[in-house]
Structure formats: structure tokens, C-alpha cells
Amino acid sequence: MSWIYLLLAGVFEIGFTTCLKFSESFSRPLPSIGFLVFTILSFFMLTKALEGIPLGTAYAIWTGIGACGTAVIGIWLFGDPAGTLRIMFLLLLIGSIIGLKLVS
Template identity: 45%
Template sequence: MAWLVLVLSGLLETTWAIALDRSQGFSRPIPSVIFAVTAIGSVVGLGYALREIPVGTGYAVWVGIGAVGTAAVGMIALGESTNLPRLLCLLLVIAGVIGLKIFS
């Protein structure tokens, strides 16, 4: 259960990062509210998951999911560059997250 909550919290991290960008410095109310709600949910979920998962592993997986998810949304939906080196770097992050899960 802790791993499922951790993954969902990582996805919420992606959501709050995109909402933060879309809030334009908290000048737009709807993205600002989405940011606040998902940021709180993400951190609460991380805290819950860390009851069973070691902090180093849990935090790294949480950040990795958020970073890869945010970069993917940026590339797919926001027109950011999708060149080969960027994609390879994201694959390295994914490999690290999988490795942490396997060896924890």
C-alpha cells in the first residue's frame, strides 16, 4: 500500500508543478488552488509512505516520479524540446527509480 501511495504522491507532484507554472506567480486563482491542494496531498502521501519505506528511497522515488512526469507533460503538452539527450536522461532517472524499488 505504501508504494501505491508513494506513486500517487509522485503523480500529484507532477500536477502541482504544472499548476505552479500555470498560476503565473499565483496571479491566476484556479491553477493556484490546484497547486495548493495537490502540493499538500503530495506531501501528505509522501509522509504516509515513509512510515514503511526508508526515507532515502521514498524521497528519491517521489522526486523521480515528479521530475519525469513534469518533464513528460512539458514535452507532450507544452511544446518543450524532445531531443534524444533529454529522453535518454529521463530514462536514466526512470532506471534509478526502478533500481531503488528493486534494491530497497
């Protein structure tokens, strides 16, 4: 169950970073509220995940899911560059996340 909590924590991290961008420096109320809600959910799920996963592993995977997911959202929604090297390193990050899961 801890791994499911960790996956959800990472997804909620993607949610709060996306809402942060949409909030335009917290000048738009709805995305600002979304940021707060997703942040609370992400940290709550991370806390639950830590009951069964070592801190270093959980933190690395949580930030990896968030970083990779946020980069993909940036490319998809905000027109961030999607060069070959960027995609290659995102795939390397995904491989590292999977590797951490496999050795844990």
C-alpha cells in the first residue's frame, strides 16, 4: 500500500506544480486554492508512504515523479522545449525511478 501512496504523492506533486504555474503568482484564486489542496494531499500521501518505504527511497521517487511529470506537463501545456536530450534525460529519470523501486 505504501507504494500506492507514494505514486499518489507524486501525482499530487505534479498537480500542485501545475496549479502553481496557472495561479500566475497566486493572483488567480482557483489555481491558488488548487495549489494548496494538491500540496496538502501530496505531503499527506508522502507521509503515509514513509510508513513502509525508507525516507531516501521515498523522497527520491516522489521528487522524480514530480520532476518528470511536471516537465511533461510543461512540454504539453506550456510549450516548454522538447529536445532530444531533454527527452533522453526524462527517460533516464523514469528508468532511475523504476530501478529504485526494483531494488527496494
